[in-house]
Amino acid sequence: MNKPEEGLAPARAKIPIERYSSDAHFRKEIEKLFRRTWLNICRADRIPEPGDYIVQDLYALDVSVIIVRGTDKRIRAFYNMCPHRGNRVAMDQCGNRRGFKCLFHGWTYDLNGACVAMPGEKFFPGVERSDARLVEIHSDVWGGFVHINLEENPEKTLVEYMVPQNGLDGYLEQTWYPNFHYQAEVNCNWKLMIDAQIEFYHFDALHEASLAGAASVRDHIPEVFPDGDGIIGHTEGYFSPETAKHPPTDVQMIAQEQGNAVYFNPLDEGKAKQPINAPNAIAMSGRDDWIADSYSLLPHIVLLIQNNNFVIQRAWPVSVNKTIWDLQGFSFEPQPPSNFGEFFNLRMVQYGQRDVLSEDLSTLEVTQRNLGAGPIRNFHFSEQEGVLRQLQERIESYLAKP
Amino acid sequence: MAEIPEKLRPLDIFLGEWALSSESARLAKRQQSTYEELRGLHDAVLPYLRDIMACLNAYPLYEIPAELKPYGYLALMLADIDLAVNRWRSPTIPHGFSLNRVAPLHEKPNNVFGVKPWP
Numbered sequence: 279m280n281k282p283e284e285g286l287a288p289a290r291a292k293i294p295i296e297r298y299s300s301d302a303h304f305r306k307e308i309e310k311l312f313r314r315t316w317l318n319i320c321r322a323d324r325i326p327e328p329g330d331y332i333v334q335d336l337y338a339l340d341v342s343v344i345i346v347r348g349t350d351k352r353i354r355a356f357y358n359m360c361p362h363r364g365n366r367v368a369m370d371q372c373g374n375r376r377g378f379k380c381l382f383h384g385w386t387y388d389l390n391g392a393c394v395a396m397p398g399e400k401f402f403p404g405v406e407r408s409d410a411r412l413v414e415i416h417s418d419v420w421g422g423f424v425h426i427n428l429e430e431n432p433e434k435t436l437v438e439y440m441v442p443q444n445g446l447d448g449y450l451e452q453t454w455y456p457n458f459h460y461q462a463e464v465n466c467n468w469k470l471m472i473d474a475q476i477e478f479y480h481f482d483a484l485h486e487a488s489l490a491g492a493a494s495v496r497d498h499i500p501e502v503f504p505d506g507d508g509i510i511g512h513t514e515g516y517f518s519p520e521t522a523k524h525p526p527t528d529v530q531m532i533a534q535e536q537g538n539a540v541y542f543n544p545l546d547e548g549k550a551k552q553p554i555n556a557p558n559a560i561a562m563s564g565r566d567d568w569i570a571d572s573y574s575l576l577p578h579i580v581l582l583i584q585n586n587n588f589v590i591q592r593a594w595p596v597s598v599n600k601t602i603w604d605l606q607g608f609s610f611e612p613q614p615p616s617n618f619g620e621f622f623n624l625r626m627v628q629y630g631q632r633d634v635l636s637e638d639l640s641t642l643e644v645t646q647r648n649l650g651a652g653p654i655r656n657f658h659f660s661e662q663e664g665v666l667r668q669l670q671e672r673i674e675s676y677l678a679k680p
Numbered sequence: 681m682a683e684i685p686e687k688l689r690p691l692d693i694f695l696g697e698w699a700l701s702s703e704s705a706r707l708a709k710r711q712q713s714t715y716e717e718l719r720g721l722h723d724a725v726l727p728y729l730r731d732i733m734a735c736l737n738a739y740p741l742y743e744i745p746a747e748l749k750p751y752g753y754l755a756l757m758l759a760d761i762d763l764a765v766n767r768w769r770s771p772t773i774p775h776g777f778s779l780n781r782v783a784p785l786h787e788k789p790n791n792v793f794g795v796k797p798w799p
């Protein structure tokens with residue numbers, strides 16, 4: 279079932295640019311894809327205690343969601359919308375509550391969404407408390423992440439959707455330490471943002487000054503899952519000591535003495551082998567020179583997995599040419615950092631990601647502004663960009679559904 | 681009061697300008713500085729970086745005495761400018777997406793992701 283993306287038929291390698299610029303196509307994606315698939319929202323262990331909640335805006339979907347842990351310890355998701363006249367019932371982004379009180383007229387809800395107070399109830403003849411509940415949204419946990427599905431009756435359960443699991447579930451389920459969280463509004467289509475992160479073909483050119491040569495481009499034939507659903511495919515990166523242009527900096531060398539994040543020293547053979555500290559590590563190939571793995575999950579998730587840490591990028595569509603880039607970084611150990619050296623080691627990972635990912639974002643807005651230019655009507659995706667191709671196929675298959 | 685180790689004393693001249701306690705402040709300082717200024721700081725502090733670690737590692741992270749914290753901030757300044765100095769040779773990333781547009785949400789005390797800031 280799983281096969282490397284080799285020998286693409288030329289027709290499959292051409293992608294109409296219109297898919298990135300047409301408003302009608304964008305609306306279709308929102309209605310037929312985003313409103314129907316499972317959406318990754320947050321870590322389940324972010325809300326460990328009854329009453330712990332977070333609020334997530336779904337932007338183009340015009341939905342605000344509350345994720346809350348109930349007194350029965352179960353996680354539930356609700357529309358953050360008061361059934362009285364539509365106000366948000368949770369105004370803060372996170373916290374701990376015994377219930378939610380709408381600040382407009384005071385209707386109050388418990389953690390199960392039941393309406394427990396309705397001031398002036400006698401003036402609402404015919405409105406039953408049962409009509410006045412917060413509306414629940416399907417939710418479930420996979421790989422330690424809370425997912426929601428806005429469909430009234432989701433076509434698949436979350437576990438059925440996350441096929442093939444590929445060992446990813448067990449890897450992500452482990453206890454991960456939340457390390458950093460960045461957000462930016464970028465004037466581009468959400469798929470441009472994802473495309474930029476799920477191939478390593480751009481490594482040598484775009485990251486010329488920062489990472490060039492560190493991973494051998496020859497080797498990056500991605501693995502795609504044509505028969506899967508939520509998991510599109512991935513690309514593994516391998517360290518290439520012969521071509522690496524940039525030895526680790528002095529500060530990186532000192533940082534790696536202090537904690538678990540390590541940097542390669544191409545001059546030192548021994549260091550080129552990264553131990554994979556996290557149990558259930560998913561270096562699928564089992565190669566010693568593995569350095570990174572980039573996963574695309576439908577619809578809008580990119581996981582970038584490195585030794586002892588990973589980042590999740592969520593590309594939240596706002597409009598056809600506006601996307602919220604949400605980046606969260608996790609580390610496996612230490613959790614939490616116990617001394618300054620470990621803290622410093624984690625900050626080096628964080629600032630490195632922040633700076634290098636700003637190179638990744640650099641092409642998006644100018645590309646978007648080129649899309650209407652005219653003469654070029656198709657993008658060309660190579661075999662190394664096979665995950666991009668597979669993502670397109672999967673999206674189109676959702677759009678083709680009745 | 682914790683005693684300030686003699687071997688960190690040569691760094692004192694940098695503390696006023698460069699020992700900034702938040703990532704936002706450090707990043708702003710980096711972007712307002714010239715490459716030469718950043719390089720100067722990097723080269724002056726680097727020889728002491730292991731000493732800073734050794735002194736601060738004597739305490740649990742959240743119990744580092746206030747008098748020693750500025751040396752930690754100075755070390756973090758080096759972390760912040762490392763790639764700017766040693767890769768791009770520029771305080772900002774040439775043609776990069778401006779870091780002024782990237783919001784560090786983890787800096788808020790009660791952030792949605794649950795990051796525990798230091799100090």
Ligand code: FES
Nearest residue numbers: 360362363380383
């Ligand atoms: S809108 Fe919520 S109580 Fe009126």
Ligand SMILES: [Fe+2]
Nearest residue numbers: 474480485638
């Ligand atoms: Fe990149």
